[in-house]
Amino acid sequence: VNCCIVCSRGWSVIGDNYNPCCSLPCMNSGVCVLVDQNYECDCTATGHYGKNCETGNKLFRPSRNSLHHLMTHYAWVWKIVNSISWLQKKIMRTVLNVRTKFVQEPSPYVGMSEYPTWNNYINKSVYARSLPPIPRHCPTPMGIKVLPDIEVLSKLIFQRNNFEPCPMRTNVFFAFFAQHFTHQFFKTDPKKGIPFQWGDHSVDLSHIYGDTLAREHSLRMHIDGKMKYSTQNGEMFPPLTSEANVTMSGERLMKGRKFAIGHPGFAAIPTFFVISTLWLREHNRVCDIMKELHSDWDDERIFQTARLILTGETLKIIVEDYVQHVSGFHFQLKYEPEVLHGSDFSYHNQIHSEFQLLYHWHTLLPDFLKLGDSIYTLKELLFNVEPVVNAGMETVLKQLSEQFAGKVVGGRNQGPELIAVAELSIKQARELRMYPFNKYRERFGLKPYETFEELTGEQKLASVLRDLYHDIDALEMYVGFFVEHRRYRQVLGETILEIGAPFSLKGVFGNPIGSPAWWKPSTFGGEVGFNIIKTTNLKKFVCRNVKGCPDISFKVPENVKYKSVE
Amino acid sequence: VNCCIVCSRGWSVIGDNYNPCCSLPCMNSGVCVLVDQNYECDCTATGHYGKNCETGNKLFRPSRNSLHHLMTHYAWVWKIVNSISWLQKKIMRTVLNVRTKFVQEPSPYVGMSEYPTWNNYINKSVYARSLPPIPRHCPTPMGIKVLPDIEVLSKLIFQRNNFEPCPMRTNVFFAFFAQHFTHQFFKTDPKKGIPFQWGDHSVDLSHIYGDTLAREHSLRMHIDGKMKYSTQNGEMFPPLTSEANVTMSGERLMKGRKFAIGHPGFAAIPTFFVISTLWLREHNRVCDIMKELHSDWDDERIFQTARLILTGETLKIIVEDYVQHVSGFHFQLKYEPEVLHGSDFSYHNQIHSEFQLLYHWHTLLPDFLKLGDSIYTLKELLFNVEPVVNAGMETVLKQLSEQFAGKVVGGRNQGPELIAVAELSIKQARELRMYPFNKYRERFGLKPYETFEELTGEQKLASVLRDLYHDIDALEMYVGFFVEHRRYRQVLGETILEIGAPFSLKGVFGNPIGSPAWWKPSTFGGEVGFNIIKTTNLKKFVCRNVKGCPDISFKVPENVKYKSVE
DSSP, X not given: OOEEEEETTEEEEEOSOSOGGGGOOOOTXXXXXXXXXXXXXXXXXXXXXXXXXXXXXXXXXXHHHHHHHHHHSOHHHHHHHHXXXXXXXXXXXXXXXXXXXXXXXXXXXXXXXXXXXXXXXXXXXXXXXXXOXXXXXXXXXXXXXXXXXXXXXXXXXIBOSSOOBOTTOXXXXXXXXXXXXXXXXXXXXXXXXXXXXXXXXXXXOHHHXXXXXXXXXXXXXXXXXXXXXXXXXXXXXXXXXXXXXXXXXXXXXXXXXXXXXXXXXXXXXXXXXXHHHHHHHHHHHHHHHHHHHOTTOOHHHHHHHHHHHHHHHHHHHIIIIIIHHHHOOSSOOOOOGGGGTTSOOOOOOOOBHHHHHHTOOGGGSOSEEEETTEEEETGGGTTOOHHHHHHOHHHHHHHHHHSBOBOOSSSSOBOTTTHHHHHHHHHHHHHTTOOBHHHHHHHTTOOOOSSHHHHHSSSHHHHHHHHHHSSGGGOBHHHHHHHSOBOTTOSSBHHHHHHHHHHHHHHHHTSGGGSTTTOSGGGGTSHHHHHXXXXXXXXXXXXXXXXXXXXXXXXXXXXXXXXXXX | OOEEEEETTEEEEEOSOSOGGXXXXXXXXXXXXXXXXXXXXXXTTTTEESTTSOEEOOSOOTHHHHHHHHHHSOHHHHHHHHHOHHHHHHHHHHHHHHHHTTOOSSOSOBTTOSSOOXXXXXXXXXXXXXXXXXXXXXXXXXXXXXXXXXXXXXXXXXXXXXXOBOTTOBBHHHHHHHHHHHTTTOOBOTTTOTTBBOSOSSOOOHHHHOSSHXXXXXXXXXXXXXXXXXXXXXXXXXXXXXXXXXOOTXXXXXXXXXBOOSSTTTTSSXXXXXXXXXXXXHHHHHHHHHHHHOXXXXXXXXXXXXXXXXXXXXXXXXXXXXXXXXXXXXSOOOOOGGGGTTSOOOOOOOOBHHHHHHTOOGGGSOSEEEETTEEEETGGGTTOOHHHHHHOHHHHHHHHHHSXXXXXXXXXXXXXXXXXHHHHXXXXXXXXXXXXXXXXXXXXXXXXXXXXXXXXXXXXXXXXXXXHHSSGGGOBHHHHHHHSOBOTTOSSBHHHHHHHHHHHHHHHHTSGGGSTTTOSGGGGTSHHHHHHHHHOOHHHHHHTTSTTOOXXXXXXXXXXXXXXXX
């Protein structure tokens, strides 16, 4: 095999001594196998055939864009659809089926493993992945494509010059909620690094209750199912570390009060701390209700049942408030796991590297945050949650909900204190030897982009990208996610959404509490507990746990105009 | 609630101070919950309603017996059906769907947990269960039913007086194969006891390769993917413990050569040892084929791929030879996982306590075994595999295949050296607080028995049982399994089969290698490896690994008449 690689704007011939799988010849997710110095593509189950799995029915339904158009237009039609229960359920089931079929669970590929092994099935200590790594010992880390320098990319593509607010009016509270929610399952091992991770691949509320039984018990009161708490300025907050025998990350660096929370990193910044406080209050509130109902229940049963109720509430809010906001759909999404009952479904989940990478929405964060009467840089809030405690939850939540979050995609909106995260992520994605952006689009049923202009929807950034990558097929996945143009009525670009949604919905609807054997009143302490889940939403969740019942959503209220916080 | 319990042949009133759920009032697998001193039944998803979930469409398809009749008669019709590929597949898919829907995976109940908890979902250290335990603090361990003395049961119900051979001509080789296969996943924790277990809930071949990476590596040669072996009398056997750094159970007690095998208990008796030797040979044989095909593969990749091929071979032989024999069906069962593709399926498995208990087929074992020129009691073969090595595999396999195994069900066929196992099992089932036999029949869609005669199909044993239990609804599950009358053309009784089949098929078809992302040639080293799986069967498996190619099946050859070995 003779092949050319792009090299500093010219083409240079490389030898024929490399693994032919390095050029990623198999299309449509066919598996490349080396046989006698030559490659073969295993096209099984791709719906394609031919030497490179190139022939067959394209899975790229041209309908993908039409579907998006349909879901984000004709509001009056959707208003009717949403009100017809059986129709809404039918469409929801279809959405779930269409989305989750892109997730292969259990994945044959995990971590850096290049081929399926039994160990891949049982190894939970690494992220799974939906495409194998590019083979080792290729001419370049991207197979045969050459990649630009990370610092150059960072400066020209990621760095924020002027803060761009999210056109969908996403607020900072959403950013906080997103970070809190996702870090219960995005848990890259701090010592071993990516792809190693220490989570349980699921929405397990380990960030509230701790990842081990020992940590859980240190945080529990062992009275009526409740979690320990402390009272600060007359409000309920997590317990102080002096009151719960758990270690918190960066405890030495913390300014002011040191709080103890399920996830060891969640007392370090207000992002995690605010939402942790809300869930702590909700847990103890639910315990009171269960205690009232079941006078014969011991502490353990109240605790365990409250935990399952909170799991259900989390999933409900994630689907009906959070994903709804991200989708931009007029169609009303619902967490009603029963729509999947009657047919088989795998109530298991794996967190994929691709999901972890595409979820780096640090562009959401502005450079300054107003908490109480002061304005802080993000750096000033590191290891410092005092401003939250001092201002009080009601004030803070109102402020977070009224401040604009940044535009996620389109490039050049990563704040100065987070630019290092983008650089690290590109580096990690390269270490993971991820397939190029266009290959991932193909894997998830999207047509590969043909030009940089088609990708960015404009000229300027496209031209910079062309200078850096030369070839659209050489564009790396992580960069592609964040330079793509924003989709109509959506916070995100097409690729992040179309790859993220399958992982997200599989994670939510694959939670065991939604399975036929679990999803029934008795699992949640009877009809009362079941109804807590079924009737909750973001607004009520905040209202009932914060004095003054602030009216909170994931959007900046319509009467608030964007202005720079500086 | 006022209630009576059976007590030494009379009725005695017990107080009203007990948990009303103790009387197991909820029918059709409804969940009993205590609310304000009173019980409520959660009938969700049972297809029933009413205070006790008593009303609704009976799931007891009267067709269950008709289906059995159909599958075990009209051989000529089935001969045609079996030859029409699409029809065979369609029926196979139906069989799988009908069977596996009785398994709730992930089960809300594991170990001794009485209600669903998040920990139940993640706790792999205990067996799952398909019904919760009878509540604690009930008037009797069975709720409100009184149980007979175990020693009396053992003597009157289990003890073998005269060896009864299996009417289906099941041979001792089958018993060996069953024991070897099932002990890779029936692994009760020797220290903590039931319900604790140390397996991985799946057909993971840990009995060949070890349950830890360390053990696996101690048993591997690290050359061309192969496992260590030793040569004894010119034949390939497992390595000696002096050649592999692994501990084996009871090593101090072993007579003669001490062999090292994946499962630490598998060098202790010939049952495990014979079959372990076959699989070891097969692994190294497959490695040779892979090495030949893939000159660029390292030791690791050959090993891992051979392991997946052997997993496929195991599943194939289990479905097409083993389960086929047990089923007695004229319909030909096939391991073709693709029949489930296209719809969702959970490629995960949990080993249930009920499955573990019903699989105590120790009645299969005769009192004496002929190996080479000598006849041994089972006790003489404990920690003694020398007779196998000395007689040679060919001779031993022929002898095992020509000796009749015992009749499994119908009572009174547990040999003198295994009667203690029956006693222990009844004790364990009581410690697990298992629901009564009839409740389990209901759970698996079978009509509860109304009389002891209906259960045993005769008068004598029925009369003994009535004296012991008084009430058919008081009959405990473990005893029920083994006193039930044998089904026409089958090795087992209806209940063992109808409860066991769902667990068995879920375990086999829920193996990850059968999932759409895995079940393709490239997973198994290409078409050659894939075909090893697709074309294997018991006969070939034995033939190609044993000198002289003995012709082995799970039945005693037709020309061998039953005669006592004594």
